[in-house]
Amino acid sequence: MQKQIVIFCDFDGTITEKDNVIDAMREFAPSQWKDIVQEMFDEKKSLREGLGALFELIPSEQKEDLVGFIVNKAIIREGFADFLSFCRQENIQFLVTSNGIDFFIDPILKPYIDQIDNVYCNSSDDTSDTIKIVWPHPCDEYCKADCGMCKSSIIRSYDDEKYYKIVIGDSITDLEGAKNASWTIARSYLLDKCQELNLPHDSFTTFHDCIKVVKKIKEM
Structure with a gap:
């Protein structure tokens, strides 16, 4: 080479x-996160649109809990x-x-x-x-x-x-x-x-x- x-x-x-984002959505986001993910895989939403929409489902006040959950579970x-x-x-x-x-x-x-x-x-x-x-x-x-x-x-x-x-x-x-x-x-x-x-x-x-x-x- x-x-x-x-x-x-x-x-x-x-x-x-495992996918940390998917785990976090299961724990913290309302159920419509599944539809957003499917739209990304179906290429109906771009990655930027889809990922942005996913995290907008989660209140900023839950960020610390979200981080702790992901870090501990990874x-x-x-x-x-x-x-x-x-x-x-x-x-x-x-x-x-x-x-x-x-x-x-x-x-x-x-x-x-x-x-x-x-x-x-x-x-x-x-x-x-x-x-x-x-x-x-x-x-x-x-x-x-x-x-x-x-x-x-x-x-x-x-x-x-x-x-x-x-x-x-x-x-x-x-x-x-x-x-x-x-x-x-x-x-x-x-x-x-x-x-x-x-x-x-x-x-x-x-x-x-x-x-x-x-x-x-x-x-x-």
């Missing part, structure tokens, strides 16, 4: 075992610490790219942050009655998907001539990124879409699987 490998890794349902996927160590040993950049929000991502990743090169995610505005998402990483001129936190824009910022770009993810929020990646390591919904669209990919269950895939890619 002549190019430098850079990894763009999703957070919810990838680094963590389980890190097996092998994550080993994968970070592997990336450091192999001089591979590891970036977290998430459509989640910093108020729960930061505390969960705190034990690992020294081994993570950057975290791209959303922030929030708590000055109104409900939680408002702030979008510091919008779509560039090449993306029309209205992603919210645009993973494909971040991926495009890395020169194709210099970098071999690997996406690790599981859900609809990772699909546009996978379309712009050199290779995708996928599970769940994203794996089905990679198969359907004939995107170059491998599957994973744990981050030990990801180590095996990256080792294989390095030998290409």
Whole structure:
């Protein structure tokens, strides 16, 4: 492998075992959250519209309880610490790219942050009655998907001539990124879409699987 490998890794349902946002909606939001999620998967709402609508269902006064619930419930996927160590040993950049929000991502990743090169995610505005998402990483001129936190824009910022770009993810929020990646390591919904669209990919269950895939890619 002549190019430098850079990894763009999703957070919810990838680094963590389950989707933290969905768990939070089940606990704190009224029942219409399910319709919003379905509209996102049916592509009737953009990711930005859908995620914004989900968090607007939750009063700002419940934010502290929401954060505590997510942080206490989150389980890190097996092998994550080993994968970070592997990336450091192999001089591979590891970036977290998430459509989640910093108020729960930061505390969960705190034990690992020294081994993570950057975290791209959303922030929030708590000055109104409900939680408002702030979008510091919008779509560039090449993306029309209205992603919210645009993973494909971040991926495009890395020169194709210099970098071999690997996406690790599981859900609809990772699909546009996978379309712009050199290779995708996928599970769940994203794996089905990679198969359907004939995107170059491998599957994973744990981050030990990801180590095996990256080792294989390095030998290409």
